[in-house]
Amino acid sequence: KWYWLLALKSQVSIEGNYPLKFWRWKGYLIQYTSVGHEGPAVLLVHGFGASLQHFRDNISNIADEGHRVWAITxxxxxxxxxxxxxxxxLLWSELLRDFIVDVVREPVHLVGNSIGxxxxxxxxxxxxxxxxxxxxxxxxxxVVPNYSFIPLSKEGRTSWLSRLQARLLLLFLRSRVGGILKGYYPTRTERVDKPLVDEIIRAVSSDHTVYVLQT
Structure with a gap:
């Protein structure tokens, strides 16, 4: 129900600038934003652990240069x-394919960071x-095919031990988010601000299911 409520409030914006929208893909809700009304189509795809807000300082600049910009989570x-x-x-690649076909409806300039x-x-x-x-x-x-090294049962649920290990790892990583980001992007450490760290922590804390991904 939480995701349905988010969909109903789809005009909530990123820091007051960009409308947030939801698209249903294979029964799941996918968040995205779009800015601009003319020009070539550009699709921005974030990196691991991030979201479309990863490009919050780029979307308007690209649109102002005469492009229609989409960013997807x-x-x-x-x-x-x-x-x-x-x-x-393959799952994420098919998501991009269907988004381009169903939402953008024309070929795009693909822009991806990190795993994106x-x-x-x-x-x-x-x-x-x-x-x-x-x-x-x-x-x-x-990366390792299928990413997850946690074996899923026929019911599609992880074991209690795997879930416990995942939560312990998540607690450890939460305390290190800022330092990890500064290590990956050392040239502009000032960009690792509190809103960015808070958003990453909020994103991984908003669902009760935790997954451990191995790269």
Missing amino acids: LLGFGKSEKPNVDYSE GYICAIAAGLWPSLANSLVLLNSAGS
């Missing part, structure tokens, strides 16, 4: 739904007619 991240499914490169760049590259490789160009920002490389 991948399934399992941010305020998009977090179902207990088998997350994989990797997913964009896969999507562009599998469905080249949907990508006018590909921009990779500090892109991730190949």
Whole structure:
């Protein structure tokens, strides 16, 4: 019901600038935003642990240069739904494919950061007619197939031990978010501000199910 309430309030904005919208994909709610009314279509895809807010300082600049800009929050991240499914490169790539076809409705310039760049590259490789160009920002490389090393039962639920281990790991990572981000982006550590750290912590805390992903 929480995600349905978010959908009903889809005009909530990012820091008062961009409208947040929801698109239903395979029964799951996917958060996105769109800015601009003319020009080439650009789709921004965030990195691991982030959301479309990752591009909050870029969206308007790209739109002002004469583009229509979309930014999406991948399934399992941010305020998009977090179902207990088998997350994989193909799953996220198919999400981008269907978003381009169903929402954007024309080929796009794909822009991806970190794991988002990797997913964009896969999507562009599998469905080249949907990508006018590909921009990779500090892109991730190949990862372990299907990511999750937690075996899922036939009911699709993890064991209590795996859930406990995941929660302990999450508690540890929460205390290290700021330091980890500054280590990855040392040239502009001032960008690792409290709103960014709070948003990452809020995103992973908004669902009671915790998943451990191995890269």
